[in-house]
Amino acid sequence: MLTQADLPDDIDALRALVLEQSRVLAEERAASEVRLAELNVAKGEADAEIERLQSIIKAFMRHRFGSRSEQLDADQLQLGLEDVETALGHARAAREAVAPRSRSDQPRKTNRGSLPAHLERIEQIVDIDDKACPCCRGLLHQIGEDVAERLDVVPTTFRVLVTRRPRYGCRSCEGAIVQAPAPARIVEGGIPTEALIAQVLVSKYADHVPLYRQAQIYARQDIRLDRSTLADWVGRAAWYLRPLRDRTLEELRxxxxxxxxxxxxxxxxxxxxxxxxxxxxxxxxxxxxxxxxxxxxxxxxxxxxxxxxxxxxxxxxxxxxxxxxxxxxxxxxxxxxxxxxxxAFCWSHVRRKFYDLAASSPVATEILRRIAMLYAIEDEVRGSTAEHRRLERSERSRIIIEDLKLYFDGRLRQISAKSKLAEAIRYATGRWAGLVRFIDDGRIELDxxxxxxxxxxxxxxxxxxxxxxxxxxxxxxxxxx
The missing domain is CATH 3.30.420 (Nucleotidyltransferase; domain 5)
Known part of the structure; x- marks a missing residue:
């Protein structure tokens, strides 16, 4: 701030000082208006993001506590979780850009994925340029290293496989021409290799990418393939794969x-x-x-x-x-x-019948608790031998099953035969022999x-x-x- 002592006596100099101060104030006011506009935009974006996340939370609440008709299916639930986790990643990146994490910070608990041993390792060394000691200029020697592994990917690369088959003729016998036979192809005279057809099949049936979308993916690299062409490849591959399916079914039998x-x-x-x-x-x-x-x-x-x-x-x-x-x-x-x-019948199907009723029925809740005890035992014996599983089930699961059967019979006598709860109990008791078969055979699963x-x-x-x-x-x- 200027004081009276700072003001010049000369009028021209005073006029120049006033103009300079006016210019500075105008620039500061303009900068303030820009910052205010940026804050308003950021506030609007933040409000929109908050509203979006709140809607996701409400959807989760409906999935957890709402009526069955309002609940999300599993795929919608996963999409909602992806949105929330994406928003969290955005917030973490913004925070780390302002205040990078130090070595002393605790890493966030998350599953970053494992890197399988069979993957190719491409090593890169990030080293210092000057290996002279900064103090005495003596030669530095390595005392250790930090190693970090990151998952990398080479994007899908199309290539053209060129097959050449030389023809040979005899100078003495003009009619003799010798040439190696052409390799067998799934599409005779067509352009796809077996690897490309396998990629189309995996994308369609394992990754759920329709053929028209695959055609769009190929078009991005200027490879023009009609959907009908891809469909023809799939049909031909299915014909060749049918014996493998039949062999698999024969092995299963x-x-x-x-x-x-x-x-x-x-x-x-x-x-x-x-x-x-x-x-x-x-x-x-x-x-x-x-x-x-x-x-x-x-x-x-x-x-x-x-x-x-x-x-x-x-x-x-x-x-x-x-x-x-x-x-x-x-x-x-x-x-x-x-x-x-x-x-052998499925306890998971039995459980679903009572899960739908648990919100309004203490009896259904109690039945779910007892079924959960069976699953807890299964978690402990999974992976052990069939005989060990049989012994553990006979000793621990049998009494739960016997008590549950008595509980079913007792409740059936107390409730209306037309109720949903009675229907769920009859579903279980009508298949009882197949539901309890797992106790005496360690090869059978619970569901x-x-x-x-x-x-x-x-x-x-x-x-x-x-x-x-x-x-x-x-x-x-x-x-x-």
């Missing part, structure tokens, strides 16, 4: 125990412009929980309907334990095969989650296919039934 499940699949009904419902059946084996020697595998079979004879045809001469949900077709199958086939995990990708692809078919029918101006 020789197993001691299998899981089975089925899900719907919308397929076009030619000539009608609408869909019909087909069925995709999954048959899986996973003996790792009890130390079995058979490798895990799964086979999928399409059928036009859900008739009870379908699994009978698919399973062929299978004899052993079939672990399934409550679909009546499996019960009919077991009756037809008699001693050859034993059914069918193994095959449900295997069939989940089919359900995701089904949803994508249904939306695509709906759009196709809408474009034709027809109603999708």
């Amino acid at each position: 020789r197993s001691e125990r299998l899981f089975a499940d089925e899900t719907t699949a919308p397929v076009l009904d030619p000539g009608r412009g609408r869909t019909k419902t087909g069925q995709l059946w999954a048959y899986a084996r996973d003996d790792r929980p009890w130390g079995g020697a058979g490798p895990p595998m799964v086979a999928y079979v399409y059928a036009a309907d859900r008739k009870a004879e379908r699994p009978d045809i698919h399973l062929g001469d299978f004899a052993g334990i079939l672990q399934v949900d409550g679909y009546g077709g499996y019960t009919a199958l077991a009756k037809r095969r008699g001693q050859q086939l034993s059914l 069918t989650n193994t095959v449900e995990r295997s069939i989940r990708p089919l359900a995701l692809n089904r949803n994508y296919a249904k939306r695509r078919i709906m759009r196709r029918c809408q474009r034709r101006g027809q109603l999708l039934h």
Whole structure:
């Protein structure tokens, strides 16, 4: 701040000083207005972000405490979690840009992922330029090093595989021409290699990327492929892979125990412009929980309907334990095969019946608590031998099962036979022999989650296919039934 002593006596100098001060004040005012505008923009962005995160939190609350009709499905829940975690990452980056983390700071607890040993390691050395001591200029020697590993990726790179087949002729015999035969191809005369076709299949069926989106991805590198061309590749690959599927199914039929499940699949009904419902059946084996020697595998079979004879045809001469949900077709199958086939049912399906009622029923809550005790024992014995699992179950799980059966019978006499709770109890007691079979056989799991995990990708692809078919029918101006 200027004092009276700082003011010049000369009028011109005084005028120049006033003008300079006015200019400085104007610049400061303009800078303040810019900062205020930036703060307002930042405040608006912050308010929008807060509102977005609050809506996500409300959705989570509905998923946790709302009625079933309002709850999110698993995929929507994962998307919401991704949004929240992305916002947290943005906030952490902003904080670290202002105040970088020091070595003494505790690292945040998070799963950063593991780096498998089989991945190629590309080493880079970040070293000092001058290896002379900054104090005495003597030669420095290495006393250690810090090593950090980061996960890197080489983006998908297309390349052209050029195959040359020289032709040879004989100077003496003009008609003799010798040439190596052309390698076999999935698409004769076509451009894809087997690796490219495998990539298309994995993207479509494992990563749920429709063919038209794959065509768009290829187009970004100026590779023009029609969706119909990709579909032709998929169809040809399916023909070549069918013997492998049949061989897998044949191997599964020789197993001691299998899981089975089925899900719907919308397929076009030619000539009608609408869909019909087909069925995709999954048959899986996973003996790792009890130390079995058979490798895990799964086979999928399409059928036009859900008739009870379908699994009978698919399973062929299978004899052993079939672990399934409550679909009546499996019960009919077991009756037809008699001693050859034993059914084991799924406690996860039983649990779901009571989970829907737990919010309003103390009885359902108590049943869930007892089922949770069974799962706690299973967590302890998973991975041990079948005999050890049998002994532990016989000693610890049997009494829980026997008490639960008494609890079921007692509650059925006290509640209305038409209630949802009675219906859930009858679902369990009507399948009791198959539900308790796991106690005396260490090879049996408590539920069918193994095959449900295997069939989940089919359900995701089904949803994508249904939306695509709906759009196709809408474009034709027809109603999708």
